[in-house]
Amino acid sequence: MSDENQDSLEPENQELLQDLSEQGKTAELVEMFEELPTMDVAEFMEEKPIEEVIDYLRKLDLEDQGRIFTDFSQAIQIKLFHALDRRTFAKIFGQMYSDIRADLYQELTKEEQIELLPYLDKQVREDVIILSAYPPETAGGIMTTDFATIFADMTAAEALAKIRTDAPSKDMIYYIYVVDHSMVMKGLVTLKDLVMHDPKDKVLEMLNEFFVYAEVNEDRESVAQKIGKYDLVAIPVLNSLNQLVGIVSHEEAIDIIRAEQAEDFEKFGGIMTTPNDDEYLQTSSFHHFKKRVVWLVSLAAIGIISGMIINAYQSVLETFIILAMYMPMMAATGGNTGSQAATVVIRSLSLGEIQDHDWPKIVYKEAKISLMLSLSVALLTYFKIAFLSFHSVLPAGFTMGYVAFTISLAIAIQVVSSAVIGAGLPLIVRRMGGDPAVVASPAISTIVDITGLLIYFTVASLALGIS
Amino acid sequence: MSDENQDSLEPENQELLQDLSEQGKTAELVEMFEELPTMDVAEFMEEKPIEEVIDYLRKLDLEDQGRIFTDFSQAIQIKLFHALDRRTFAKIFGQMYSDIRADLYQELTKEEQIELLPYLDKQVREDVIILSAYPPETAGGIMTTDFATIFADMTAAEALAKIRTDAPSKDMIYYIYVVDHSMVMKGLVTLKDLVMHDPKDKVLEMLNEFFVYAEVNEDRESVAQKIGKYDLVAIPVLNSLNQLVGIVSHEEAIDIIRAEQAEDFEKFGGIMTTPNDDEYLQTSSFHHFKKRVVWLVSLAAIGIISGMIINAYQSVLETFIILAMYMPMMAATGGNTGSQAATVVIRSLSLGEIQDHDWPKIVYKEAKISLMLSLSVALLTYFKIAFLSFHSVLPAGFTMGYVAFTISLAIAIQVVSSAVIGAGLPLIVRRMGGDPAVVASPAISTIVDITGLLIYFTVASLALGIS
Numbered sequence: 001m002s003d004e005n006q007d008s009l010e011p012e013n014q015e016l017l018q019d020l021s022e023q024g025k026t027a028e029l030v031e032m033f034e035e036l037p038t039m040d041v042a043e044f045m046e047e048k049p050i051e052e053v054i055d056y057l058r059k060l061d062l063e064d065q066g067r068i069f070t071d072f073s074q075a076i077q078i079k080l081f082h083a084l085d086r087r088t089f090a091k092i093f094g095q096m097y098s099d100i101r102a103d104l105y106q107e108l109t110k111e112e113q114i115e116l117l118p119y120l121d122k123q124v125r126e127d128v129i130i131l132s133a134y135p136p137e138t139a140g141g142i143m144t145t146d147f148a149t150i151f152a153d154m155t156a157a158e159a160l161a162k163i164r165t166d167a168p169s170k171d172m173i174y175y176i177y178v179v180d181h182s183m184v185m186k187g188l189v190t191l192k193d194l195v196m197h198d199p200k201d202k203v204l205e206m207l208n209e210f211f212v213y214a215e216v217n218e219d220r221e222s223v224a225q226k227i228g229k230y231d232l233v234a235i236p237v238l239n240s241l242n243q244l245v246g247i248v249s250h251e252e253a254i255d256i257i258r259a260e261q262a263e264d265f266e267k268f269g270g271i272m273t274t275p276n277d278d279e280y281l282q283t284s285s286f287h288h289f290k291k292r293v294v295w296l297v298s299l300a301a302i303g304i305i306s307g308m309i310i311n312a313y314q315s316v317l318e319t320f321i322i323l324a325m326y327m328p329m330m331a332a333t334g335g336n337t338g339s340q341a342a343t344v345v346i347r348s349l350s351l352g353e354i355q356d357h358d359w360p361k362i363v364y365k366e367a368k369i370s371l372m373l374s375l376s377v378a379l380l381t382y383f384k385i386a387f388l389s390f391h392s393v394l395p396a397g398f399t400m401g402y403v404a405f406t407i408s409l410a411i412a413i414q415v416v417s418s419a420v421i422g423a424g425l426p427l428i429v430r431r432m433g434g435d436p437a438v439v440a441s442p443a444i445s446t447i448v449d450i451t452g453l454l455i456y457f458t459v460a461s462l463a464l465g466i467s
Numbered sequence: 468m469s470d471e472n473q474d475s476l477e478p479e480n481q482e483l484l485q486d487l488s489e490q491g492k493t494a495e496l497v498e499m500f501e502e503l504p505t506m507d508v509a510e511f512m513e514e515k516p517i518e519e520v521i522d523y524l525r526k527l528d529l530e531d532q533g534r535i536f537t538d539f540s541q542a543i544q545i546k547l548f549h550a551l552d553r554r555t556f557a558k559i560f561g562q563m564y565s566d567i568r569a570d571l572y573q574e575l576t577k578e579e580q581i582e583l584l585p586y587l588d589k590q591v592r593e594d595v596i597i598l599s600a601y602p603p604e605t606a607g608g609i610m611t612t613d614f615a616t617i618f619a620d621m622t623a624a625e626a627l628a629k630i631r632t633d634a635p636s637k638d639m640i641y642y643i644y645v646v647d648h649s650m651v652m653k654g655l656v657t658l659k660d661l662v663m664h665d666p667k668d669k670v671l672e673m674l675n676e677f678f679v680y681a682e683v684n685e686d687r688e689s690v691a692q693k694i695g696k697y698d699l700v701a702i703p704v705l706n707s708l709n710q711l712v713g714i715v716s717h718e719e720a721i722d723i724i725r726a727e728q729a730e731d732f733e734k735f736g737g738i739m740t741t742p743n744d745d746e747y748l749q750t751s752s753f754h755h756f757k758k759r760v761v762w763l764v765s766l767a768a769i770g771i772i773s774g775m776i777i778n779a780y781q782s783v784l785e786t787f788i789i790l791a792m793y794m795p796m797m798a799a800t801g802g803n804t805g806s807q808a809a810t811v812v813i814r815s816l817s818l819g820e821i822q823d824h825d826w827p828k829i830v831y832k833e834a835k836i837s838l839m840l841s842l843s844v845a846l847l848t849y850f851k852i853a854f855l856s857f858h859s860v861l862p863a864g865f866t867m868g869y870v871a872f873t874i875s876l877a878i879a880i881q882v883v884s885s886a887v888i889g890a891g892l893p894l895i896v897r898r899m900g901g902d903p904a905v906v907a908s909p910a911i912s913t914i915v916d917i918t919g920l921l922i923y924f925t926v927a928s929l930a931l932g933i934s
Contacts, residue, residue, distance in 0.1 A: 013677070032677075035675075035676065035677045036677045037677065037678075037679055037697050039696055039697050039698075160662060163662065163663075164662070164663055173659050173662075174641045174658070174659075174700070191641070191658050191659070191662065192640050192641075192658070194662075195627060195630065195631070195640075195658065195661075195662065196630075196631055208502075209502065210480070210499075210502045210503045210504065211504075212504055227721075228718070228721045228722075228725075229506055230504050230506050231506075231716075231718040233641070233700060233717070249698075250700070250717045250718075250721070251695070251698040251717075253721060254694075254695045254717070254720060254721055254724060255695075257721060257724060257725060258695075258724060258728070258818065261725070261728040261729075261732075262728075262814050262817070262818055264732070265728070265731070265732055265735070265810060265813075265814050266810055266811065266814055268732070268736075268810075269735075269806055269807055269809070269810025269811070269814075269908070270803060270806060270807050270810070271807055271810055271811060279815070279818075279820040279821075280811065280812075280815035280820045280821050280829070280832075281820070281821060281825065281828060281829075281832070285832055285835040285836045285839070286839070288811070288832070288836045289836050289839040289840060292804075292807050292836070292840060293839070293840055293843050295803070295807075296800065296803055296804060296807070296840055296843070296844060296882075297843050297844060297847055299799065299800070299803055300796055300799070300800045300803075300844050300847055300848070301847060301851075303795060303796035303799045303800065304792075304793070304796050304851060306795035306796060306799070307791070307792035307793050307794065307795055307796055308792065310791055310792060310794070310795065311788070311791070311792045314788065314791070317791075318785075321778070321781065324774070324777055324778070324781070324784075325771075325774035325775065325777060325778045326771070326774050327774065327777070328770060328773035328774055328777065328798060328916060328920070329767055329770035329771050329773060329774055331795060331798070331799075332766065332767070332770045332773070332798075332909075332912060332913055332916055333763065333766070333767045333770065335802070335909070335912060336737060336762070336763055336766055336767075336909035336912070336913070337759075337763060339736055339737060339908055339909055340736055340737050340738055340759050340762075340763070340909070342736070343732060343733055343735075343736025343737070343738055344733065344736070344738060344747065344755070345747075346732075347729050347732050347733055347736075348746070348747035350729070351725065351729055351746075353746040353747045353748070354746075354747050354748060358748065361748060362747075362748075365747075365748070365752055365755070368752040369752045369755045369756050369759070372752070372753070372756040372760070373756060373759060373760055373763055376760050376763070376764050377763060377764060377767050380764055380767055380768060381767070384768075384771060415763075441736070441806060441908050442799075442802070442803035442806055442807070445799060445802060445803070445912065446799055446803075449795060449799055453795070
């Protein structure tokens with residue numbers, strides 16, 4: 001029971017394999033490959049030269065080869081595709097989990113696909129081609145065909161016998177799908193149901209007819225949400241004829257939720273995303289550049305408006321030099337308040353805590369919160385000016401207290417308006433059917449920069465009687 | 468097979484229940500309560516007055532009551548605690564899933580807990596007290612005690628018989644845990660293993676001895692990561708004596724990953740988070756205020772430095788009025804570049820795509836990306852100044868082209884330095900053992916505001932020969 005290390009979740013397994021490998025205990029090493037969690041074995045092998053990986057795989061039976069190969073990163077899978085002869089590769093490929101297999105197939109070039117197909121079993125070939133046909137962001141694009149089916153008129157004992165025959169190749173048999181002879185789904189039973197019932201009971205008696213399912217064209221995010229909401233181990237995927245065409249398992253849901261949230265995070269940070277982005281270091285600098293440049297240049301172009309406002313109020317700034325001194329703080333505070341409000345609203349929308357029809361409540365709440373925030377910031381500003389800027393030169397007839405009050409008032413108005421803009425924009429985008437996360441934090445900063453300067457100079461002009 | 472509606476995942480189930488309820492078909496309604504997914508039934512009931520909910524629950528058997536009650540929101544659970552007499556409530560409470568039950572128990576006041584305890588079965592009472600003892604952010608705080616155990620010397624048939632006796636009360640029996648008589652965990656078998664093997668085979672023969680487990684004090688995020696990495700339906704939780712004390716299931720992992728990512732998102736937006744934050748509308752405005760005010764006021768205080776820099780370079784601004792015009796754009800562009808870089812780095816760290824020891828590669832990559840970005844922004848700035856500001860007044864001896872070049876150069880340097888700061892700060896925080904997401908976007912904006920103004924005025928002073 002050693003302490004966990006942050007980098008590797010089960011470092012003792014890696015150490016065990018490393019030790020056996022260094023001591024040349026190949027028989028024990030191969031035994032561990034069969035015993036240890038597949039992911040640990042895959043991680044260990046990935047660090048080795050490709051020839052060594054092939055040697056290791058050769059020593060394992062075909063099922064273990066397929067299991068470990070499935071857990072390799074796609075880069076290693078493709079390396080092995082090139083290193084192995086087509087026939088050997090086709091055998092391992094036939095043992096892979098069907099969803100990962102279809103993903104790999106789609107990464108091969110058209111020529112490589114055509115080269116590989118003749119070596120595949122008819123069933124594998126059909127499976128790969130069908131799964132590759134669905135768009136990657138749909139239920140069809142992420143489903144596997146590794147599921148077990150039974151018929152409603154079987155007894156529990158007959159059903160278990162059918163599963164024993166069919167299931168060695170199926171990864172997920174905790175839910176057993178009940179279909180008719182045209183594969184139309186009638187319901188499901190759990191393996192628990194079958195085991196707990198009298199062997200002579202009919203499947204029909206334990207059938208769950210009101211099951212949650214996904215449609216084959218349904219968005220993958222909605223599929224993941226259903227799995228999470230209904231706490232499913234897997235969700236069946238039906239086509240328009242109600243035929244069972246695949247399942248999506250809970251593992252996939254975790255990956256999707258992670259990916260979708262990461263995507264929201266990037267969008268909000270002003271990064272454009274695409275569904276199949278590579279990892280950070282694998283992505284070329286030019287591709288990173290393209291994902292950022294549009295927002296950055298657009299906002300820089302809009303940002304020039306701020307400069308024009310300052311230009312227009314030049315005379316005010318020249319009379320009251322102190323205004324220039326607190327201008328950047330005002331712009332930054334507005335941007336920060338707006339980003340905070342937008343962050344909270346986008347987070348709450350994505351967790352389903354609020355709906356877009358709640359907008360009057362949300363805007364009212366943000367107004368209340370920001371009133372308190374504005375009081376805090378305004379007090380800071382007032383005391384800062386009154387106590388630290390007393391040596392500043394003011395035109396005759398103005399007291400430092402009055403100027404401090406004016407600037408603090410402007411900042412207070414800016415804080416409230418920024419919070420309302422920051423909270424309101426994601427709600428408007430959502431209401432128009434868009435993804436609220438596209439209202440990026442940089443965009444909000446830029447917008448409230450402009451509104452903030454207008455507020456600042458309007459308040460200053462009115463209160464100080466200049467223009 | 469109706470179209471899905473964005474708001475409710477299975478609207479047809481809600482409609483079905485609503486129709487039966489409006490037509491007063493109570494018998495059919497109760498039948499549907501038993502058949503439909505629990506979450507849909509819970510959602511339907513939550514919309515009804517509390518007396519009606521109690522009426523509905525009374526018509527169901529105790530197991531269904533516990534199942535539906537478990538899926539209610541905590542607010543409704545507490546309402547029912549107050550509306551029901553202690554004895555009736557204790558019965559439903561005894562049927563709840565143990566992790567949700569412990570969460571509810573901890574929400575009751577000390578007096579309410581003491582009132583409830585005498586009505587509970589000894590086993591439920593102990594379970595609740597033990598589960599409530601673990602901190603909520605650890606494996607112990609999120610685990611359930613609903614697991615099935617067998618002994619290694621049993622045959623598959625004997626094991627299945629024991630599960631049949633024990634398991635009606637257990638939710639998760641897809642993994643069966645093999646323990647000795649002191650509950651020390653020896654390994655696990657899957658229900659699939661038991662069903663697929665010959666009934667006379669010994670459990671020992673199919674035992675997985677190298678299993679992934681969590682320690683009872685382990686951080687919940689690490690537990691969720693293990694479930695995701697090893698694609699587990701559930702992970703066993705062991706204490707320091709290697710005794711099996713609970714399991715954490717994949718449903719919990721989805722919730723944790725969602726919560727942790729939402730927390731990162733908030734932190735990055737400059738919001739302080741606590742593990743047990745309520746939903747947006749349920750949280751008081753004052754609590755929201757407290758979560759935001761520290762960052763906001765601190766950054767506003769730091770932001771005054773920007774004002775002091777502008778003040779110091781007042782004479783430069785007076786000579787070159789055009790510098791003031793492009794100052795806000797420069798500050799905003801720096802903030803945006805820094806936020807983009809930080810977003811990408813934090814996202815990649817949290818997905819495990821990069822490690823903190825990759826920092827030289829990451830900083831180098833960000834430098835390359837930002838060089839391209841700086842060229843784009845600088846070109847925009849140059850042409851903007853050269854073509855649109857030609858009427859600006861310049862001191863004798865300076866051409867607009869040279870001034871435009873100077874400003875563009877300053878902005879280019881600002882973009883590169885902001886990207887490096889934005890990417891570097893999260894890496895430094897991670898290296899010091901902190902959460903990179905605390906390097907909030909507002910903080911980065913404020914920092915690069917200051918560095919940006921220094922760059923701007925230094926470049927301008929040198930190039931234009933003034934100070």
